[in-house]
Amino acid sequence: MRAVGIILAGGNSEKMQELSYKRAIAAMPVAGSYRSIDFALSNMTNSGIQKVAVLTQYNSRSLNEHLSSSKWWDFGRKQGGLYVFTPTITVENDSWYRGTADAIAQNLDFLRQCHEPYVVIASGDGVYKLDYGRVLEYHIEKKADITVVCSNLPQGDNITRFGVVRMNPDGKITDFEEKPESAHGDMVSTGIYIIRRRLLIELLEKAQQQNRFDFVKDILVPYRTLKRMYGYRMDTYWRNISTVDAYYQTNMDFLKPAIRDYFFRQYPNVYSRIEDLPPAKYNPGAAVKNSLVSSGCIINGTVENSVLFKKVYVGNDCTIKNSIILNDVYIGDHTHIENCIVESRGTIQADSSYIEKEGIRIVVEKNERYIL
Known part of the structure; x- marks a missing residue:
């Protein structure tokens, strides 16, 4: 050209x-x-x-x-x-x-x-x-x-x-x-x-x-x-x-x-840098409806109308609705997230609740994932 x-x-x-x-x-x-x-x-x-x-x-x-x-x-x-x-x-x-x-x-x-x-x-x-x-x-x-x-x-x-x-x-x-x-x-x-x-x-x-x-x-x-x-x-x-x-x-x-x-x-394709990650894993109890779940994710809870980026972990008895979870986020058990964008590399502690009734909420957590 x-x-x-x-x-x-x-x-x-x-x-x-x-x-x-x-x-x-x-x-x-x-x-x-x-x-x-x-x-x-x-x-x-x-x-x-x-x-x-x-x-x-x-x-x-x-x-x-x-x-x-x-x-x-x-x-x-x-x-x-x-x-x-x-x-x-x-x-x-x-x-x-x-x-x-x-x-x-x-x-x-x-x-x-x-x-x-x-x-x-x-x-x-x-x-x-x-x-x-x-x-x-x-x-x-x-x-x-x-x-x-x-x-x-x-x-x-x-x-x-x-x-x-x-x-x-x-x-x-x-x-x-x-x-x-x-x-x-x-x-x-x-x-x-x-x-x-x-x-x-x-x-x-x-x-x-x-x-x-x-x-x-x-x-x-x-x-x-x-x-x-x-x-x-x-x-x-x-x-x-x-x-x-x-x-x-x-x-x-x-x-x-x-x-x-x-x-x-449809042609032409959209290209991106590819990471060597395993396919998403859905454990017993996982329920996913109308969502995009990327490589490296592990799902144990419920995900509806949401986009999960790479390496997201969703704990047991979690509910994710109408939300965007960016890369490498750990979501602890019994967490409810709705109408939110969760920033990458964050750790959502167990039993947390982030529900936005109007508009979109940005969730930024910097909790330590592993405590010695």
């Missing part, structure tokens, strides 16, 4: 609350065995993009470990490959990434050394499948300077956390408003863009000179009428997970057979 890929994975969101204290949003576990960034990486490799740069910054240790081997996404190759760029202090630069545009600008040498004429920019916090090649064909057909992939926001989602887009019948963007207090319409930017490489370098160099650091606010919005900017309508599943409610709902969506079939059984 005639494009190089850039994945913006360095951001943090206060709307994720405690879930972002130990990891970047792009490293959030999704659908039992995946990370959020797996979807963008899989889309890149499935689209034939052979060279991808991932820009990390905030709480990047977990994400960097996940990306330590590029073979899982078929980027282990002599030409191209997967590059992970973190902020680097140099003689000319003494700051961290100050925004999405600045993150790319601090790595302009990577773009200058590329030969591909186009750049595909994607965020690491989206859950979706998309052939970027089709978007590039649309971009070329429209003779666009910049193409923004757009999607209709599901009813009930908070539109004020997205960029709201308006297009004419031909697909040309007539207005682009970033995170408005109120908006008419439900067409939003998915954070996926295609732009000519030389134009991107030119715009970033100008932004640097003017101390402008945000890709949307300081580049897309000001140039919406100065450049040929088109919107590509995405009519398949897309979700952004950067709030607690959105993260919870996205995982709950994977309990629907149609969503599981779309992501796990």
Whole structure:
């Protein structure tokens, strides 16, 4: 494919609350065995993009470990490959990434050394499948300077956390408003863009000179009428997970057979780093209904309408309902958890009760699992 890929994975969101204290949003576990960034990486490799740069910054240790081997996404190759760029202090630069545009600008040498004429920019916090090649064909057909992939926001989602887009019948963007207090319409930017490489370098160099650091606010919005900017309508599943409610709902969506079939059984595949774990074990007395249970789990109690990530232990006479249990959680006997997200590597003591009547509760326990 005639494009190089850039994945913006360095951001943090206060709307994720405690879930972002130990990891970047792009490293959030999704659908039992995946990370959020797996979807963008899989889309890149499935689209034939052979060279991808991932820009990390905030709480990047977990994400960097996940990306330590590029073979899982078929980027282990002599030409191209997967590059992970973190902020680097140099003689000319003494700051961290100050925004999405600045993150790319601090790595302009990577773009200058590329030969591909186009750049595909994607965020690491989206859950979706998309052939970027089709978007590039649309971009070329429209003779666009910049193409923004757009999607209709599901009813009930908070539109004020997205960029709201308006297009004419031909697909040309007539207005682009970033995170408005109120908006008419439900067409939003998915954070996926295609732009000519030389134009991107030119715009970033100008932004640097003017101390402008945000890709949307300081580049897309000001140039919406100065450049040929088109919107590509995405009519398949897309979700952004950067709030607690959105993260919870996205995982709950994977309990629907149609969503599981779309992501796990229909081509192309979604890839992730694989751990050598045994299959889930269901002991006598276990009862599981409409749930995702990942490898390494041991179930002794009742699990309903829930997503259990890797290496979760559920004790005797436990009840887990409408909840997400992240990796490596030990749940003691006679525990009731409902409408919660339990943080990873926690120990829930026996006879505990976490029941949320309204909204979603985040449970963070740091109890010692083994006491000598």
